[in-house]
Amino acid sequence: MSRTIASLAASALALTLVPLAALASPAHADGEPLVVDEGGARVVVEQSPFRLSVTDAAGTTVLQEVAHAATDTLAEPLTTDPLADGSDNQSTTTLYSPLSFMVGTESLQQQLQGEWIANLAKSTRSGTWYSAQDVESVEHDGDDLVLTLSTNDPSGRTLEVRIGAQGADAARVQVHAVPSDGVAMIGDSFETPSEAGQQDGFFGFGGRHDHLDQRGRVLSSFVNQESLDISGKGETMYPNGPAAAYYPQAMFYTSHYGFLLPQPELARFKLAVDRPDAWNVTASATHLDYVVAPGAPSRSVDTLTAMTGRHHTPPDWALGPMLDRLVKNDGETYQDYQHHLAQDIVDIDRYQLPLSAYRIEGWGFPHGNHGLALHTWVHAKKQATMIRQLKARGIHPLAYIRPWLEPGSAPVKAGYAVTDADGKPYIVSGSSNRLFGLVDFTNPDAVAWWQRQVKGILDLGFDGFMQDYGEQVLFDMHFADGTTGVTRHNDYFTLYAKATSDEIDRYEADHPTRHPWFFTRAGYTGLPGTTAYEDANFPGDETTDWSRTSGIQSLTTDMLSRAVGGAYGYTTDIGGYFDYTSPPTTKELFIRWAEWAALSPTFRLHGSGKHGTHTPWSYDKQTVRIYKQLSRLHMRAEPLLKQLWAEAQATGAPPTRPLWWQDPDDRAGWDQDQEWLLGPDLLVAPVVKKGATTRKAYLPEGCWQLHGTGTERAGQTSVTVDAPLGALPWFSRCGTAPLG
Numbered sequence: 024m025s026r027t028i029a030s031l032a033a034s035a036l037a038l039t040l041v042p043l044a045a046l047a048s049p050a051h052a053d054g055e056p057l058v059v060d061e062g063g064a065r066v067v068v069e070q071s072p073f074r075l076s077v078t079d080a081a082g083t084t085v086l087q088e089v090a091h092a093a094t095d096t097l098a099e100p101l102t103t104d105p106l107a108d109g110s111d112n113q114s115t116t117t118l119y120s121p122l123s124f125m126v127g128t129e130s131l132q133q134q135l136q137g138e139w140i141a142n143l144a145k146s147t148r149s150g151t152w153y154s155a156q157d158v159e160s161v162e163h164d165g166d167d168l169v170l171t172l173s174t175n176d177p178s179g180r181t182l183e184v185r186i187g188a189q190g191a192d193a194a195r196v197q198v199h200a201v202p203s204d205g206v207a208m209i210g211d212s213f214e215t216p217s218e219a220g221q222q223d224g225f226f227g228f229g230g231r232h233d234h235l236d237q238r239g240r241v242l243s244s245f246v247n248q249e250s251l252d253i254s255g256k257g258e259t260m261y262p263n264g265p266a267a268a269y270y271p272q273a274m275f276y277t278s279h280y281g282f283l284l285p286q287p288e289l290a291r292f293k294l295a296v297d298r299p300d301a302w303n304v305t306a307s308a309t310h311l312d313y314v315v316a317p318g319a320p321s322r323s324v325d326t327l328t329a330m331t332g333r334h335h336t337p338p339d340w341a342l343g344p345m346l347d348r349l350v351k352n353d354g355e356t357y358q359d360y361q362h363h364l365a366q367d368i369v370d371i372d373r374y375q376l377p378l379s380a381y382r383i384e385g386w387g388f389p390h391g392n393h394g395l396a397l398h399t400w401v402h403a404k405k406q407a408t409m410i411r412q413l414k415a416r417g418i419h420p421l422a423y424i425r426p427w428l429e430p431g432s433a434p435v436k437a438g439y440a441v442t443d444a445d446g447k448p449y450i451v452s453g454s455s456n457r458l459f460g461l462v463d464f465t466n467p468d469a470v471a472w473w474q475r476q477v478k479g480i481l482d483l484g485f486d487g488f489m490q491d492y493g494e495q496v497l498f499d500m501h502f503a504d505g506t507t508g509v510t511r512h513n514d515y516f517t518l519y520a521k522a523t524s525d526e527i528d529r530y531e532a533d534h535p536t537r538h539p540w541f542f543t544r545a546g547y548t549g550l551p552g553t554t555a556y557e558d559a560n561f562p563g564d565e566t567t568d569w570s571r572t573s574g575i576q577s578l579t580t581d582m583l584s585r586a587v588g589g590a591y592g593y594t595t596d597i598g599g600y601f602d603y604t605s606p607p608t609t610k611e612l613f614i615r616w617a618e619w620a621a622l623s624p625t626f627r628l629h630g631s632g633k634h635g636t637h638t639p640w641s642y643d644k645q646t647v648r649i650y651k652q653l654s655r656l657h658m659r660a661e662p663l664l665k666q667l668w669a670e671a672q673a674t675g676a677p678p679t680r681p682l683w684w685q686d687p688d689d690r691a692g693w694d695q696d697q698e699w700l701l702g703p704d705l706l707v708a709p710v711v712k713k714g715a716t717t718r719k720a721y722l723p724e725g726c727w728q729l730h731g732t733g734t735e736r737a738g739q740t741s742v743t744v745d746a747p748l749g750a751l752p753w754f755s756r757c758g759t760a761p762l763g
Contacts, residue, residue: 057161059168063192063326064317066168070158073172074121075186077194077280079317085280086315088121089212089301091154095120095175099127101149115208117293117303120154122172122182122311124200124209127151129307131289133497136452139262141495141512142247143289150207155182180206192326193281193316203309210305211313215277217300223279224693225294225302226320226683229272229548230562230585232577233265235681235696237275237294242266244273244290246513246545248494249564252572253604260572268581269494269545269563271513272552272588274327278687281316281323283331285550287514320587320684325675328589331548332555333675336668337592338538340419341487341558342661343379344654345594345627346371347421350385350398351635352455360385360400363636368412370640374647377654381413382421382489388479394432395476396459397423410484419486424476426493426519427459435460439469441500449500461495464518465511466503474526481530487540490557493519494545513547520546520556542594542625552589559592559625560585567599567608567631569713574599575616576711580696582623586677587684595620596629598637607634610642611713611748617653618751619709622701624664624678626657649749656751659762660701667702678702682723689739695721704756710746718746726757 057068065078076087097118117123127150134142153176162169167187174180181201189195200206215223224236234240243266250260250267260267273284275292284290288308295302304313316326348367350360364383371378385400392399401409413420428435430450440448440460448460463469480488496515500508511518520543527539543560546553562581568574582593597616598608608616608631620626630636639650667678677684680700682692698708698720706727708720722738729736729744735757736742746752755761 057158057168057170059166059186059188059194061166061188061191061194064188064194064315066186066194066196068158068168068170068186072121073155073158075196077315077317085317086282087214089119089214092118092120095154095156097152099125099148099150099152101147103147104145115148115291115305116152117210117212117297117305118152118154119212119298119301119303122155122184122198122209122211123152124154124174124182125150125152125207126176126178126180126205127207129207131307131498134262135497137456138249138454139247140451140453141497142250142263143243143245144262148207153180189314190326190330192318192322193314193330195312195314198311200309206309208305208307209309209311210303211311212301212303214300215295215302217295222295222299223277224683225275225277225292226681227272227275227584227587228268228292229274229588229590230268230270230581231266232260232268232572232581235580235583235683236693237266237292239296240266240294241296242292242294244271244284244292244513244547246271246494246516246547248545249601250573251564251566251601251604252568252570252574255604265572270547270560270585270590272548272585272590274331274548274588276320276323276587278319280318281320281327283314283316283327283548284312285314285331285548285552286310286312287510287512287547287549320687321676324587324677324684328554328675330550331589332551332553333589333672334554334592335558336665336672337540337558339661339665340379340538341540341625342664343626344377344657345380345382345421345625346376346378346636346638347382347489347627347629348384348636349630349632350400351630351632353633355635357400361402361405364401364405364409367638368409370638371416371418374640374651376639376651377658378416378418380419380421380486382423383409384423384489386422386485388483393476393479394428394434395424396427396429396457397425407484414484420484422480422485422488423491424480424488425491426462426464426473427457428462430458430460434462434469434472437468437472439463439466439472441496441502444499444501446501449497451495451497453495461493461500462519463503464515464522465506469503470522473522477523477526478530481534481537481539486537489561490520490523490541490543492544514549516543516546516553517549517551517556520553524556542592546590548588554589557592559594560590561594561596561627564601564632565596565599566605567602567612568605569612569711573601574605575612575619576697578619579699579711582679583681583696583699586679587681589675591671591677591679592624593679594625594627595623597627598629598631600629600631602631602633607631608637610646613637613642614646614649614748615710617650618749619711621653621656621751622660622705622707622753624668626654652749653751662763663702663705663761682721686723689724691721691739692723702761704759705761706754708752708754710752716745716747717743718752719743720752720754722754727754728757729754731755731760731762
């Protein structure tokens with residue numbers, strides 16, 4: 024199946040209004056509501072005062088703007104939010120009124136260097152909020168309705184609003200401030216039920232670690248790297264707070280609709296925070312663009328991910344167990360790395376480890392890395408030998424790649440790097456004080472160069488790679504197409520993944536027996552978004568601990584929140600990676616992490632940055648035995664995973680399913696953020712607490728059996744089962760055999 028979804032990209036409406044087919048006419052004199060009805064979603068617009076609502080095909084209202092506030096203006100005092108304090112302090116003054124906007128200033132500042140380069144550092148705002156008032160004129164552009172709205176801005180500013188269908192089952196609303204000068208932010212506010220038992224949950228938002236249901240939270244949609252717990256208590260995330268994410272998605276679901284904001288600028292969601300009966304979305308821009316998809320989660324997930332993209336079905340080999348030999352960042356030498364590679368082959372044979380892929384992080388081109396800022400720690404002849412040895416064992420070799428260019432290298436001199444305002448290569452100091460430039464994926468020549476590197480990797484015999492980094496885009500960076508980092512910080516990953524995916528498509532067409540596969544770290548939503556072009560992703564640099572912030576307890580929330588956004592190809596680093604602020608991975612943590620991964624989409628052992636790859640034989644014979652058992656359990660699940668992945672490609676139904684997605688009416692399932700369904704009939708409840716030997720799990724509606732045998736247990740209740748080290752609790756529906 025092709026990785027490109029050009030038809031989706033072509034269907035995305037341009038934000039700039041096109042010339043209209045009909046002349047403008049005054050608003051309907053009788054004040055009757057205006058209607059845009061395209062079948063699956065229907066938008067009704069009240070004219071005076073302006074207010075819109077969205078209904079489903081049956082006419083049931085699923086989303087409605089709030090009523091106008093008693094006073095439709097609100098002062099935004101001079102406010103500075105320091106974001107590097109471990110909080111999610113990105114709230115703003117909110118005018119709860121239809122289509123509000125702030126006239127004033129907003130200054131966003133990023134970390135300029137180091138480990139957290141390009142993360143948000145602080146924001147400063149001041150101004151006055153105004154809102155839409157009445158429909159002034161109505162135009163029709165094909166099936167779209169184009170409105171001019173008056174506002175209470177004393178300067179006479181208006182809002183231009185385009186309302187139309189986005190596919191067969193969703194409506195799209197696009198808003199522009201006219202004139203745009205002086206507008207710093209624009210947003211919209213909607214009603215949400217506040218009565219006990221009737222309240223909506225807000226699910227999704229990409230790879231968040233803190234909650235499944237984000238009701239009562241303030242979230243931003245901005246790619247931030249390496250937010251982790253530095254307290255040692257698992258209570259906070261530094262520097263961008265508990266909701267920070269490598270892979271945020273400006274997309275969420277309730278029981279009645281899905282909502283998507285397909286624009287790249289920083290956006291904030293306030294979800295029943297100031298008011299229990301309202302939520303707000305605001306973008307740091309002069310325009311607002313959103314899509315509403317009516318329906319229960321199973322339908323709205325299908326509708327929205329068909330637009331934004333879904334992870335590709337992997338080749339069969341990529342469903343099997345994997346092992347990474349990373350480059351340790353603390354004292355490892357060139358000779359050490361060579362030795363580890365050779366010893367891994369010996370140990371894979373000695374312990375008869377089931378393995379489908381092995382990644383060489385320290386790979387290199389035979390004659391240099393052509394300007395790529397990578398670790399090149401393998402002699403060319405030894406690398407070629409290693410590739411042959413792996414393939415002789417049926418193991419697919421993987422490499423490593425990132426969009427960093429060495430300063431002064433040939434691609435930088437050729438103009439392939441992102442620049443500053445003067446057109447000079449923009450060189451930054453990032454992780455480990457490494458100096459590099461970023462590939463400019465808006466430059467066709469740079470894309471062609473990048474794709475030659477991808478082809479070169481595959482020509483060496485590698486069958487894929489980890490595609491890392493890209494979060495380092497700063498606001499004042501300039502791109503070849505005239506854009507800046509203000510709009511490219513979030514969607515850089517879509518350009519990055521598309522360049523790679525397009526080349527892999529070409530390569531596979533020319534080499535029909537080869538089926539390359541790659542996975543990424545960061546991404547964002549769009550029409551399409553990053554999910555349209557990548558195969559899988561890993562959740563960032565998890566800490567080697569038990570914490571909910573960035574350790575093993577963060578995994579399930581992260582996986583399930585991004586899975587409903589089409590990013591369901593989830594591959595964790597077994598044992599964790601970031602051991603600079605946490606202890607080395609213990610035997611218990613290593614085994615429990617492997618248990619967690621056994622019935623997840625991908626089973627991949629990675630290793631840690633300071634202490635290196637923690638292999639099963641790094642511990643003891645028991646660890647090797649248990650790890651092999653868990654590897655075989657994952658292999659046993661491969662037919663199910665393949666089936667579910669194909670279903671996901673067709674319907675958007677993620678292979679790993681949160682309980683709220685499966686049954687939105689079972690509110691007890693909304694809070695189950697440490698278990699998941701693998702398809703409809705298999706419940707996975709891994710042990711994620713240090714020292715635990717039992718596991719309490721909530722069973723959804725129906726009849727369930729532990730490990731598919733034994734006592735039948737009724738659903739919609741919690742049960743406690745024994746779970747000694749090496750025993751992963753999983754349940755199947757009575758009468759089913761999902762693992763064969």
